[in-house]
């Protein structure tokens with residue numbers, strides 16, 4: 474490694490440490506890995522992530538537009554990111570299956586933040602959050618014999634955290650029933666009396 478390469482390497486590592494939002498693209502043709510440093514906001518929204526490295530970005534080494542892999546940094550949800558998502562129809566965390574990907578217990582506080590009545594979120598963004606809430610309960614309550622007793626215990630505890638939040642929003646959830654995935658509805662709706 475030349476000193477120039479070492480310097481570049483140190484610089485890359487330093488910047489990764491600084492932002493923590495590193496996107497990589499591996500070239501299918503030559504295997505070269507391109508990296509891009511994203512801001513928190515760029516990391517959060519798919520439309521902005523795609524402006525950096527996408528499946529069709531030419532490789533900086535060989536120019537090939539064929540990608541083997543794109544790796545995106547995790548999204549850090551916070552008030553500013555959520556509130557921008559809530560009012561901007563052109564920004565998505567994920568363009569496809571957004572409600573399924575948002576549906577993680579660690580995102581519950583942000584789902585509930587977005588569902589507050591006193592914000593100006595677009596109605597379909599709120600629908601996405603309601604769907605995510607239902608999918609969360611589904612994940613913790615659908616029946617599967619493959620779960621161990623220990624896993625079932627954790628699922629039960631998690632379901633107990635989520636269920637009251639759905640009960641509070643029973644009528645809103647009922648209203649968007651036609652958007653909801655059938656297999657989710659079958660498991661979730663009886664639990665909240667719909």
Ligand SMILES: [Zn+2]
Nearest residue numbers: 500503532535
């Ligand atoms: Zn290449």
